[in-house]
């Protein structure tokens with residue numbers, strides 16, 4: 001499978017110094033702290049660009065994506081989509097924004113309403129978005145069923161989600177995300193709940209749709225062995241921060257951040273492994289997001305940590321090679 005070469009394209013999504021904090025409250029005490037799930041994240045995505053966001057469980061991947069989808073309100077910072085700042089949208093505009101982005105969830109079974117059949121599930125977004133003509137709705141449903149390779153549509157339309165396999169359910173979730181022809185698809189661990197035998201098929205399907213419609217896709221995963229299927233860039237997230245960003249092949253071949261090296265060493269795919277360095281995930285647990293460590297959040301687990309620097313000062317993004325950014329003091333220019 002070949003990845004597209006990068007060429008200048010319009011910026012579709014800008015994330016600017018985004019913070020998503022969840023308040024912790026205790027009965028009788030009020031607010032007792034905040035979970036800093038996303039803490040100062042910035043990036044831009046061009047039209048048609050694909051990126052994988054990787055990181056351990058609890059690092060803030062879903063919080064970031066829900067904010068991009070308009071399901072979480074940022075604590076501070078901006079999400080700007082197609083020139084529109086989400087914080088300035090009224091309810092009506094926010095509703096139409098949600099139609100411009102498609103969401104593929106992790107668990108297809110819980111993502112699909114159990115008491116609606118497939119036709120009703122796919123018809124609902126069309127009705128809400130104002131497609132009044134029943135024949136037109138059915139045409140669009142049949143077309144999208146073809147796109148996700150559920151042939152013939154009539155075999156599926158009257159079925160309920162529980163009558164389908166996990167792979168077929170996820171194809172319906174993708175069809176629902178695609179039916180309003182979004183510019184952006186957010187796929188949050190779209191294959192992690194599926195049998196190994198259908199995972200590659202679903203990733204290939206997403207890749208084919210991305211290429212056909214020049215979709216911008218954000219693919220979230222904790223499994224680095226799957227990112228090569230269709231992500232041109234990788235963003236590595238650790239404890240609420242993006243700590244490394246780079247083109248997929250370059251980042252897999254030459255990971256810079258000690259945490260990325262550890263992640264790669266832990267992956268099951270030998271192609272995505274950096275053979276020379278870190279063979280094991282570093283000891284210790286990801287830090288508390290209520291009281292994250294001062295300085296670099298990885299310093300308690302990092303064998304390269306420089307006392308007085310890493311445990312004091314938060315590292316900014318350095319760019320040791322073109323378009324490859326890393327938030328680590330090891331790469332501070334001399």
Ligand SMILES: Nc1ncnc2c1ncn2[C@@H]1O[C@H](COP(=O)(O)OP(=O)(O)OP(=O)(O)O)[C@@H](O)[C@H]1O
Nearest residue numbers: 022035037056057058059060061062063064222289
């Ligand atoms: N609604 C919420 N209220 C309070 N804390 C939350 C809420 N949602 C998430 N969190 C916390 O925010 C942190 C980040 O969670 P998030 O679900 O974004 O992580 P994740 O990277 O998607 O993890 P996973 O890989 O397990 O899906 C976690 O500590 C989580 O417990």
Ligand code: SF4
Nearest residue numbers: 296299302310328329
């Ligand atoms: S900034 Fe310091 S502690 Fe953090 S990853 Fe780099 S070397 Fe390790």
Ligand SMILES: [Mg+2]
Nearest residue numbers: 061062063188
């Ligand atoms: Mg998640």
